[in-house]
Amino acid sequence: MKKSNVRSLQVDRLLLDKVIEKIRDELGLSFADKAADVERALINYFNEYRIDALHTKIEGLLQEDLSRNFDLLDHLTISETYFFRNHKLFAVLEKEILPAIIRRKAHSQQPLAIWSAGCSSGEEAYSVAMLIDQLQKNHPKPIPARILATDINQHILIKAREGLYSNWSFRNMPVKYMKEYFTPQNGRYFQIAPHIKKMVHFEQHNLKKGPFPVNENWKNFDIIICRNVLIYFDRETMLNTLQRFHDLLDEDGYFISGPAEIPSLHFKKFKGQLINSVILYRKHIPPVIKEEHVKTARKPQKAALKVIHPHFEHKAKTKEKIKTDAAPAPEEANNNFEELTLIKNLADLGNLEEARKLTQNYLLRNNLDSHAHYLLGTIYLEMGKTAEAEKSFQKALYLKPDHIMAHFHLANLYTFNGRIKDSRMHFTNVLNLIRSFDPQQEIPGSEGMSAFQFKQMVEKILKTSRLAS
Ligand SMILES: C[S@@+](CC[C@H](N)C(=O)[O-])C[C@H]1O[C@@H](n2cnc3c(N)ncnc32)[C@H](O)[C@@H]1O
Known part of the structure; x- marks a missing residue:
């Protein structure tokens, strides 16, 4: 009653x-x-x-x-998180980023400084701590690591400091970490190892008001991770927060955000660097990356092609098949594939204006290519030109009605513009299209999200936002 x-x-x-x-x-x-x-x-x-x-x-x-x-705050914020959320990102951290930082610091023995901002119950920060422990455990002179993890909500930080987790936090956890770093408790919970717990310092901190740095001990970060937080902020807070992160990041540091979290912003100070299909943001892109990029521009390599855009991947497979069938290669298709891959590379590296021009030029010759219209939509989105992005996504869908990411971006755009009915329709289309995927299968263009994760995310958006009916 x-x-x-x-x-x-x-x-x-x-x-x-x-x-x-x-x-x-x-x-x-x-x-x-x-x-x-x-x-x-x-x-x-x-x-x-x-x-x-x-x-x-x-x-x-x-x-x-x-x-x-x-x-x-418990009622207003979403605290959803889990260990090794986004396996591609953690693979890049493990294989590329952390080893490079550790090598760079080997002489000075300066501590590694990492900040998980909006850490919720701590899974993100502890995942990084486990990676660092793995990378250095047999090292004669390990570099000390200082991981700061902050959240506005003191309640969630109590859980984080406790380090006791239920099964739900482990849905993306590699088994070897589970065995090595957790002890079962009461059959239902798992306690994190004390030496990993010690690596992380939790502190209550409001990203809207600061203070920045959190205190004088915390600046010059090698890595700042702020994932699935900025999306909830208003534009001004997002931009101010990014500026603070920029100020507090080491010159050679990395800023990491979630897929599609900051592209539509006009924050130009960070340069996007694409590593194994994960975008990392930096103050400067080191020259070696530019050289690699030039190399890719001349002759796209298979590995690079594979990670760029799954719809392009389909064409790469076609190319392989044709080779084995000894049929003539469809030169035009392959040239188009290489051209779009180059453009996508340029866009990922932050050269948006150039990427836009090249895509429009490409479309003059290939106006029925849904992939190119979609690519143009994402470029416009990153430039903050939402009206143009909307038109491009609509064209992509006209040509390819089952383009999941085009539906997804349109749904987000419509939510943003208050067109709730349209937004709900496109999110529903996403859910319907995902049904034909295996739950573990990656959703093309989603930066590594599985069908299961994507479905959960969309369902959550539908449930928790004003889209809820
Ligand atoms: C969805 S969780 C993200 C957890 C983790 N970063 C991840 O990606 O798995 C969002 C977190 O942001 C926190 N948050 C929201 N507003 C904040 C603010 N103004 N300052 C700091 N944290 C905030 C919430 O309390 C919540 O724990």
Whole structure:
């Protein structure tokens, strides 16, 4: 009875808008077009079923510092995380980034400095700690590592410091790490090894307000990871936060964000570097990468082609098949493939204007190529030109109605523009198309997400945002 009353409460719109503004000002979270989510959060948080009493309590809330109200934060933020989330990223960290930093620091013995910003219950920071431990455990002179992990929500940090996890946190965990670094507890939980726990320092920190650096001990980071956090911020907070990260990153450092989290921003100070299909952001791209890029531009290599764009991959397979069948090679298709791969490389390395021009030029000759329209859409998206991006994705879908990522990007664009019905339709199309995939199969163009992970993400967006029906 009480529950149904609570659900039918309608918070005064002006009051709700004040709360939304306060959340943006104090936490950086954007609920501008998600008033229903905030309303639901307030109703659940106060557990109040009389509207007058609820309004009085909300008035009281307007006088509080929201960043210290951890119970309310539990209702407003999404704390979803797990170990080794995005296996491609962690493979790049293990095989390329961390060994390079360790080699560079071998002489000075300067500690490795890493920051997991918006760390939630700690799985991301501990995953990095395990990688560093693996890389250095037999080393005669290991470099000390200092991993800072921060989150606004003190509640979630209590869990992180405890280091006790249930099965759900291990859904992407390599078995060898599970065996080496965790001890089962009560049959249902797993305790992280004390030496890994010691490598990570957890601290409460609000990315909206700072202070930056978190304290004087924490600056010049070799790696800053901020994944699945910036997407919830309003544009101004995103840009300010990126500027802070830029200031605090070592000249040779790496900034890591989630797929599609920052492309549409106009933050040009970070340069994108593509390593094994993972985009990392840097203050400068070292010259050696540029040389590699020039090499790729002349003659794209198989490995590079494979990671660029799965729709291109399909053509690469065609090429292989034709070779074994001893049939004549479709020169035009291969040339197109190489041309689009080069353009995609340019875009990934941050050369967006050049990439745009080349794609448009390509489309003058190949106007029915859905891949090229899609590529142009992603380039426009990265340039922040959403109207043009929308048109390109629509063309890609006209030519290839089952293009999952084109549906996905359109759905996001429509959410952003408040076109809820259209957005929901495209997200639904994504879910329907994913059904034909094996759960572990990678979704083309998703930067390594499996069909299962992609489905979960879309379902979550549909459930947690104002798209919820
Ligand atoms: C979805 S989790 C991301 C966890 C992890 N980075 C990952 O990708 O798996 C988002 C986290 O951001 C935190 N967060 C939200 N607003 C924040 C802010 N203003 N400052 C710091 N952390 C914030 C939330 O408390 C939540 O734990």
